[in-house]
Amino acid sequence: MRPPAGFISAFYDPLKNPNAPTIGTALPDDQSASVAFTAPSDVGGSAISSYSAISTPGAFVGTAASSPVTVSGLTNGSSYTFAVWATNSYGPSVFSAASGSVTPAVQPYGLFINGAYVDRLNLSYPGNTTSFGTASPSMSEGAAVSSSVRAVFGAGDSYSNVIQYITYSTGGTSTDFGDLINLPRHPSGMGNAVRGIFGGGLLTGPDSQTNVIQYVTIASTGNATDFGDLTLARGGNAGVASSTRGVTAGGYVYGTGNVNVMDYVTIATTGNATDFGDFLSAKDNAAGCGNETRGLFGGGSGAGTANVIQYITIATTGNATDFGDLTIDFGYRCGACASSIYGIFAGGVFGGNTINYVTITSTGNASDFGDLTNATGEGVTGTSSAATPVQSTPTSAAMAVFVGGSTGAFEQASMQYINIATTGDAYQFGQLVGALIGCGTCSSSTRAVMGGGALNGSTTNVIQYTTYSSFGTALDFGDLDSTGNTNYPAGCNSDTRGIFGGGYRDSTSAPTAIMQYITIASTGGSTTFGNLTQSRSLLTSLSSPTRGIFAGGNDGSDFNIIDYITIASTGNATDFGDIINAVEALSGFSNSTRGIIAGGKNGPGTRFNVIQYITIASTGNATDFGDLIGGLSYAAGASSSTRGVIGGGLNSGGTRVNVLQYVTIASTGDATDFGDLASPINFLSACSNSNGGTQ
8 A cells, every 4th residue: 555645655665654543334414424543553663643544535534632523514325435644754654555435415313502602413313412503691400402403302300491402513602492381390392493492390399390481492592481381280291292292291299109090192282281191100301212102211219110111002091001211320411312222321420421312112221331521420311403304394295284273272383294196194383373263275386374353362463474395483474454354264375366255354254255465575654455245254265277266155154155356356255056965064175177065054953974075277166075083163275186185074963073074176076184283173274385366
């Protein structure tokens, strides 16, 4: 082998220059690789001052004082090998042998926060943490949640309400996010990649703890919002989550001591927690982590159980099961995080800087993973960029978003979505500006707009919007004309203009016939369009790119009226024909040529399962299409060019359901099960980026 390129070989002296290092294992990272080696036994005529590694291809070079060497500047997805050389005062050694080939890629990272220290850990393979940033203010005994982009953490041993965040790609000093509702110490953290939930915590008052559950939208900033209550007020509880459900377990209650209680919540909704089962024994200050199906809890205080790992299946309920043991007694106030493969536990009052790992899908004792940079691991909080993701749906696909609604005890501020071309359960999309029921919706292929309804319990004229590609929190658009329709209107659209029609101003006023319009790509208040043929609320709507349809509704009695408008113009609606039954609280959707109207109820409370259709470009009465799975009212419908989906509602018995069902628009026949919304819900609304008006 020759000395590295750029050095003059005539000056190479094998007696004075060092021997080559022995190549070890190269490990991939994000746009970089870590290259391990063994130093040569023969260092030559003077001590080795540095080691360098060079990539093939690209000739990217990294230098370090000892193994390993990090080589940066690499391209994710490309394969590289590496050679290492040593340098002393006489010059470089020859190259080592080439390493095995590695392919850099974005890695799953864990963060451990303890005091002002923020350590980062590559979760793909064993190793030590590296210093990544600073928590400001410092935090111990807090709770953390994550998306793949940022970690959000708050609370702590100083009884702080501060929430802060740090970005996985940059590190550095944390940034202020907002404030928690109260001042908790050691609450649990749980969530998916959209919403983070903090539950419980010890408070500053004498012998005081809280049962408050609160949440944030991870991609935004702002203060936490009330979610509901735990079944038992406590602190020192640990959290795990799938993409749909969070579980908080164990904890401490003043006057009682450690408890074995486990609660769960549905992440996309709000409401009080429900009993899940019990820990193996009463303990507090354990640490939790997991993947989409299984949650693990390790460490914590409790006689003889401080090294125990136990697990649950998140989608079920029941008591925890023994998994195995940590390598040492971590004790209480340890931290945890996870990739989709490994569960990682670190620190603790007795664990020091020790990091252990297990394979989540197996059982058995933990193995050593590496060390924290900070030798004092007590009070460490863990989270990871491999937090359970939201469903991966390309933004070019047909997406339906279901917004707001009521679960009975709580009105919802959440938005959920599905990929219409598939089947399966809904996943969280983001948050509305507040809890909302009975709004109208319209949509372009890029933006969903929600107008009116009851916001946080009061009739509102607020219009809000979200972009299908963004996920996260809805933004203010403007206001509906408050003299027109603000509660239970219907909405239809072309790809550029949205129309809101019908509804009523408040609970003391009669329904209205007013229609008003917006330009979807802009923001601002609505403009008068014209009047429906009949004042009414609780009607439905659908569209083609040129024509909007309004059907059914109630103004003291139920109607079978169908009206139509030309969307690009303004003016009063024209009679189209009649639907099969005079009903209110029905659902509608369409492709560019055919409109589907389904369900609804009449005054006496009979809920219909009838699905009917019209040809939008013509006029005439609706024709029978088939049947829903059962009678249904107060549901919501959305569509693509081929398929329509209806979700939620009240069934024939008046019970809320979470069922999603679908039909193929161009055919006829009965609806088929699609999947489920996050919880049984009614008074919700829906829209899609591929509805009939956008095609």
